[in-house]
Amino acid sequence: MTPSTEDKTQFLTDQLNELKSQGLFNTIRTIDSPMDAHIVIDGRRMLNFCANNYLGLANHPRLKDAAKRAIDTYGIGPGAVRTIAGTMSLHTQLEQRLAAFKGADAVITMQSGFTANLAVIPALVGKEDVIFSDRLNHASIIDGCRLSRATIVAYEHNDVDDLRRKIAETTDYRRRLIISDGVFSMDGDIAPLPQLYEVAQEHNILLMVDDAHGEGVLGKGGRGIVDHFDLHGKVDVEVGTMSKAFGVVGGLIAGKQVIIDWLRQRARPFLFSSAMTVPDVAACLEAVDMLETSDELVKRLWSNAAWFKERMKALGYDIGHSETPIVPVMLGEASTAQQFSRKLFENGIFAMAITFPTVPQGKARIRVMNSAAHSPSDLEEALVVFEKVGKELQVIS
Ligand SMILES: *Cc1c(COP(=O)(O)O)cnc(C)c1O
Numbered sequence: 001m002t003p004s005t006e007d008k009t010q011f012l013t014d015q016l017n018e019l020k021s022q023g024l025f026n027t028i029r030t031i032d033s034p035m036d037a038h039i040v041i042d043g044r045r046m047l048n049f050c051a052n053n054y055l056g057l058a059n060h061p062r063l064k065d066a067a068k069r070a071i072d073t074y075g076i077g078p079g080a081v082r083t084i085a086g087t088m089s090l091h092t093q094l095e096q097r098l099a100a101f102k103g104a105d106a107v108i109t110m111q112s113g114f115t116a117n118l119a120v121i122p123a124l125v126g127k128e129d130v131i132f133s134d135r136l137n138h139a140s141i142i143d144g145c146r147l148s149r150a151t152i153v154a155y156e157h158n159d160v161d162d163l164r165r166k167i168a169e170t171t172d173y174r175r176r177l178i179i180s181d182g183v184f185s186m187d188g189d190i191a192p193l194p195q196l197y198e199v200a201q202e203h204n205i206l207l208m209v210d211d212a213h214g215e216g217v218l219g220k221g222g223r224g225i226v227d228h229f230d231l232h233g234k235v236d237v238e239v240g241t242m243s244k245a246f247g248v249v250g251g252l253i254a255g256k257q258v259i260i261d262w263l264r265q266r267a268r269p270f271l272f273s274s275a276m277t278v279p280d281v282a283a284c285l286e287a288v289d290m291l292e293t294s295d296e297l298v299k300r301l302w303s304n305a306a307w308f309k310e311r312m313k314a315l316g317y318d319i320g321h322s323e324t325p326i327v328p329v330m331l332g333e334a335s336t337a338q339q340f341s342r343k344l345f346e347n348g349i350f351a352m353a354i355t356f357p358t359v360p361q362g363k364a365r366i367r368v369m370n371s372a373a374h375s376p377s378d379l380e381e382a383l384v385v386f387e388k389v390g391k392e393l394q395v396i397s
Contacts, residue, residue: 023338029350034059035247037373041350047378049351049368054217054325055287055297056373057247062290063283070282078275083264090281095252097288102223102240103232104254108263109281111273113212113241116251117144119267120237121179124206124259125150128174132163132205134191137181141210145179157184160195167203175206182211182225183218186359186367188322190218193229200236208237215252216245216287217324221295226254242280246287250276297372301325304379305370311383316396325370328354329386330363331395337364340393347385 007013019025033040035058039048057063070090079085091109099107110116121144125131129150133141136157145152153170156162163178170176178200180191193209200207211218211225219227222245226235237259242250253263263270276284290297305325312319318330331337337353344351344366355364368382390396 023334024355037371037375037378039350044348046345046348046350047374047382049349049370049382051369051371052213052244053247053371053373054245054301054369055222055247056371057245057287057290057297060247060290063247063286066286067279067283070278074278074282076278078277080274081271082275083271087275088278088281090278090285091275094281094285094288097285098252099254101288101292102238102254103227104238105233105257106260107252107254108260108267108270109242109276110251110253110267110269111276112249113210113239113243113251114140114143115269115273116239116241116253117141117210118147119144119251119263119269120208120239120253120259121145121150121177122148123263123267124148124208124237125175125177130170130173130176132166132170132176132178134158134180136184136186137179138185138210138212141179141181150177158189158192160192160199163196163199167199167205176203177206177208179208179210181213182209183213183324183326185213185326186354186365187320187328188324188326190214190225190228190323193225193231193235197231197234206236207234208239209235210239212239212241212244213324213326215240215242216291217298217301222291222298242284242287246284248280248283248287250280250284300372301370304372304374308368308370308379308382311379312386315383315387315390317386317390320365327368327370329366329368331365332362334364336393336395337366340366340389340395343389343392344385347389349382349385 029041031039035051035053039046095107095109110119117140125148127149131145131150132153132155133145134157135154153166155166182191214225216222218225226238236255238254240252242248309327320328320330331340334355337355341353351366351368354367
């Protein structure tokens with residue numbers, strides 16, 4: 001047989017070209033500095049409104065010191081998965097401290113928030129079961145649901161009546177699970193968790209919330225959405241991340257002891273993938289320490305966000321219905337949002353345009369991520385640029 005000369009990856013080249021021709025090809029900026037309020041891109045100092053670094057911990061001296069000290073004691077890597085190579089006392093300590101901080105029975109950590117969802121959903125439900133999932137849930141929840149092979153029933157976003165209807169219509173199942181994002185990252189709205197809990201109780205359905213954008217943001221001193229609604233011990237599973245407000249990387253699952261015990265036996269990303277690295281764990285421990293002793297950063301985050309939202313509204317911007325420090329600046333067409341983002345960039349502001357398919361057609365926006373790292377003068381500077389660019393593009397008058 002003569003070997004084929006056909007290019008086996010031509011379909012990828014075609015697809016990439018198609019993305020480029022539709023203006024949907026994602027070019028990732030290179031940052032030549034720590035992640036902070038100001039970052040360096042292409043040799044230019046930019047004011048950063050893109051990161052989920054809500055509390056400015058990503059480059060905090062206390063976290064950096066803690067990571068360095070831990071490396072001297074424990075080295076870098078965990079060696080293998082925890083069930084085989086053993087678990088470092090540092091990891092166990094972080095889980096205990098997180099559980100105490102959040103007022104949960106127990107916590108298990110994962111490599112990321114994404115893997116936390118892949119870990120917990122298939123460990124709780126399987127193909128005889130059904131999952132009720134908010135239509136706007138995060139991709140990692142959707143993937144965790146698919147991996148479980150359970151039937152997935154999507155209910156309308158934050159619509160508890162629709163959830164009730166869908167539950168009533170769904171009769172063939174073994175077990176049931178309701179899953180919602182805590183904070184929806186594109187609009188900054190919060191799930192109606194007390195109502196979801198009511199429904200879950202009425203029908204004896206497991207309840208899970210993914211609080212990635214609420215961890216370190218919502219609740220007393222950043223203790224998360226369960227604390228925010230005072231639902232301790234009532235939500236079966238609370239997923240969180242340490243890659244956003246905590247400024248590091250890593251996922252967590254908080255809940256009843258029996259659920260966490262089960263995950264240590266059966267969660268596949270726990271059994272078959274190594275744990276967080278030593279510096280990550282040490283930095284997260286330091287973050288918990290900081291949050292437990294002071295709510296100063298959380299307060300500054302919220303007051304920065306309140307000020308920014310107020311001023312943007314006063315300029316005449318439509319900033320949606322965010323209840324959190326996420327500010328969607330609604331611009332409509334994708335091309336407007338992209339042009340807006342480019343002009344912000346030219347003026348020293350780094351803020352991303354979010355377009356279809358991440359948000360619906362015609363709902364393109366700039367997403368402004370507030371942070372405790374921003375100083376009052378940073379915010380003033382951003383406002384001046386938003387006013388200038390908005391007038392240039394005739395988004396505001
Ligand atoms: C960001 C996010 C994740 C992923 O968290 P990582 O720690 O970055 O993997 C999961 N779920 C939700 C809702 C998120 O917003």
